[in-house]
Amino acid sequence: MKHGQISSKELTDFIRERSTIEEAYARSMTKLAKSAGNFSQLGTFAPVWDVFKSSTEKLASCHMELVRKLQELIKEVQKYVEEQAKAHKKTKEEVASTLEAVQNIQTISQALQKSKENYNAKTVEQERLRKEGATQRDVDKAGVKAKKATESYKSYVEKYATAKSEFEQKMAETAQKFQDIEESHILHMKEIIQSYSQSVDETHSQIGEVHNEFVRNVENTSVESLIQKLAESKGTGKERPGKPRRFDxxxxxxxxxxxxxxxxxxxxxxxxxxxxxxxxxxxxxxxxxxxxxxxxxxNNGTHQNxxxxxxxxxxxxxxxLSPSTSVxxxxxxxxxxxxxxxxxxxxxxxxxxxxxLLRTSELQLHQQTSNSVRFSFSGTSRGPSPVTLASQDALPIAVAFTESVNAYFKGADPTKCIVKITGDMTLSFPMGIIKVFTSNPTPPVLTFKLKNTSRLEQILPNQQLLYSDPSQSDSDSKDFWFNMQALTSYLRKASDQNPSSSYYNVDILKYQVLSDGIHSTPLNLAVYWKCTPSTTDLRLDYRYNPDSMASPGALTNVQILVPVDGGVTNMQSLPSSIWNSEQNKCLWKLNDISEKSENEGSGSLRAKFDLSNGPSSPSTLAVQFMNEGSTLSGVDMELQGSGFRLSLNKKRFATVFPPCKCPFHTFVRLLFFI
Structure with a gap:
């Protein structure tokens, strides 16, 4: 009953907070409507502001109406809280006899235990005297004491039986009253929630009507009508002016x-x-x-200047000034x-x-390759803009390393984990670099060193653009240099296809990382299924593995997707998850996982599913996450020679999974299979 009162007060606080938020939003919308009325009334667009103002005022009115309904609902909840307190107080008075029965049986139980111990002691003492051949007088005294102990023990047994019967009767009656109170409490709370839901639903319907009216008003406001209104308000007459004289x-x-x-x-x-x-x-x-x-x-003056x-x-x-403007x-x-x-x-x-030619701009490069990696390159060239890079300047370029990890875990056996890690290296060139390359008959050769290659199993460079020396002896690095003529042709072709772009991306090479099984995965997983005809129990244990990363960082956007068949009718999960009845899938969305997380990034997910057509069949789970700022291989790039400078080195890795028809996310970037 105590928790029922707490939940009632907390529901009151929740509705009051929602009312405060709605009221603040309504006031903000009213303020916005006033500002729309103060916007410029000049030009053809001026009448449209009246449409915005009217629609915004109606939206504010809808939210204020919801505030009024919520305030009324709060009064009802507060009234119920008072009635609930009175009912609880009355119930406590009614079940006071139950408390006495509990205390009585506790007292009798203790006395019964002591009487039993006394009876056993006296009986044993009498038997000992008989066996040892004590005098008849001592034996008779022991017999008297044993008889008294027997009668006392018998009396307490009878009292305990009576107290137990009374206790069971009182407890059954009290438990039934408590259950009736809780059932009534839950029903009343559901009625309050239904009223709350109905108020919100009515407000949403009103907002939808206001929006539809806004759309109709905008559609009915044609271009011709706006121009006609401007002409009528600003026109000087409908008569045609006389024929003007022609002049320069x-x-x-x-x-x-x-x-x-x-x-x-x-x-x-x-x-x-x-x-x-x-x-x-x-x-x-x-x-x-x-x-x-x-x-x-x-004036009459004749002074001229x-x-x-x-x-x-x-x-x-x-x-x-050009000659045409020199007048x-x-x-x-x-x-x-x-x-x-x-x-x-x-x-x-x-x-x-x-x-x-008067301002210096920054380049914003966004990767749009097949890996869908986006990154920004912020660098200020010594030239005034990307199109005026001077040939003597160190030309800015950006590099991005994007790695994808695929892993297959079978049950909870770490030795059966199969891992494959692949990577892509992409360079991004600013638009102005094309002019530098084409205007210079001998542009500087772009040369770079690929570092930490000892962790790579295979390297596949772009054969059309890159050269390398296969006889290099250093196992931890590899030198590459560009075919500048081919690179210039590639960039010129890209510029012709997209002349408005401020940057151009070039896929340089692909590679595969050496794998060490489960030790190479950033997130170690183990799954346990328990399937019965009526229920399915699932547990997924996970552990953050910082040793798999060159520079440990947080795993973000962590999501776990679990298909469950067998006709799920109810689901209980910890932590809370989302169940999709159409797809028969359960989705967990977790916070970022790192060494700073709870239990150093280790945890468990649990769920219980009630079935109507069980048992379920253990299925493949999918796990998604990503990381910005690090790679699993530790591969890096270092420019060699002069003529170029590295403005940005972007690194990330993520899991990979093909698009799935799932309402949770339209495109799943990366998953583990379990």
Missing amino acids: SRWSVFLSCVPAISLTDCSHAKENSFYSSSDSEDEDEPRKFHVEIKPVQP RATIDELKASIGNII GTQKHSEHTKVPHIYLLLLSSAAESLWTP
């Missing part, structure tokens, strides 16, 4: 960007004025248009704002053209 196309862009500009027809050209040429009725004498910014009024090409260059950061300009005092606007436009255009 170079200045049409400039004039369209400057507000409040008027064109005044001038019959003559002034040598020291700011003019733009246009077509004229007289082919020999072109007509001029005088550009004037309103509302600035012309010529803006030379040198002044323009100084104004925009010493950018060399001779002179300005009157009444047009002082025109040159500044012109310089602003020119500076903006020039900045967009020269941006690649």
Whole structure:
């Protein structure tokens, strides 16, 4: 009963916490709706913000409604807690006689034991005196004492029988009352949970309706309607303007960007004025248009100042102007704002053209090979960007070692473990390196040393790109160098196929690692099955093996998948797992396993399955995990010579398993078979 009160209070705390979270979320959504109403109301997209605002406000209202329902449910739970406490107190008063019966039988049991010991002692004493030939008087005294002990013992036996009968009756009645209380408690708790579930389900339905309404509103908001609304709000009328005079196309862009500009027809050209040429009725004498910014009024002053090409260059950061943009300009005092606007436009255009030469960028390389390994290469070249790497710079490259381990464990016998470990080595080249290779008739030869090869059983280099000396005597390393012409051709072909990519990956070599059975596996496993017609018991023991890794690290994304047949009706597991009734599979998801884990990375998984059509057949278990930052072989790379620098050395290993049709994960990267 004590635990029932605790569970009721904990359920109250849980619902209250959920209510607090929902209320905070609703307030955040309300704040977001207000911010959506304050977004820019300019442009064609402005009406869409009203759709966002309305939908967000409705979502906030849905969550606030759930908060209200949860608050009401909390009051019901608190009322039940009070009623439960009263019921428990009443029950304790009713079963007080049971406590007396328990204490009574305990007292009588102790007295009975002492009486039994006294009876045995007196009887033995009487028999001893008879055998030793003691006087009749001593024998008679011993007989009297034995008789008293017998009567006392008989009396306690009768009392114990009566106390036992009363104890059994009281305990049966009390146990039935406790069971009735627990059954009522569980039923009431299920009703509360059902109310909670119904409230959440109704809220989810409302949210779904709001989302569907949002989708319909967005679909009904067509491009034509948005443009029409903008035209109606910003339009100046529906009458067509008169036919404009044609003028120089170079200045049409400039004039369209400057507000409040008027064109005044001038019959003559002034040598020291700011003019733009246009077509004229007289082919020999072109007509001029005088550009004037309103509302600035012309002054009477005649002072003029010529803006030379040198002044323009100084104004925009010493950018060399091409002949097409070098326009001779002179300005009157009444047009002082025109040159500044012109310089602003020119500076903006020039900045967009020269941006690649003005900033240094970092390369982000992502491995997209058949191994699906992704990694980042962050390096700053001495050139301004990947496309402007200088031939005299040390060219940056990145390397990735990816190893895959397959292991088969049979039961709990470590000698029957079969292990196979394979690896891939991939180099990644930045896009700008292609230009360096093609512009240099004799690019530096890329040479590297593969270290710690004594742990490799077989090495398969890319024969089209790599050379090596088979007569090398060092068993722990191996030198390789590239066919630079073939490498350049490969990178150029990759660039033609994907010109927008900032990096290109090249598979260099594959290798197989020497295996030492179960000692080579990062995670040692043993499985035990116990199958009966009605139940199946499963236990999986695992142990972290840091000695298998060159640099021990944590095993992440650990998952265990167990198929169980025989018609599973119920499952109990420790730790908790997920059961999929459609696939008849059980899934454990574990925390990272390392030497810092509990029991230094050792543990057990247990599960019991109730069956309707047993017994089950022991099946193959699948175990998945991965590690970032280490390999099992310890293989490494070292660049030889000059001309290149290693910007990143990425290492990882994982288990391998083909895609499976399993709802737990659409693509299982790596598994052990048991």
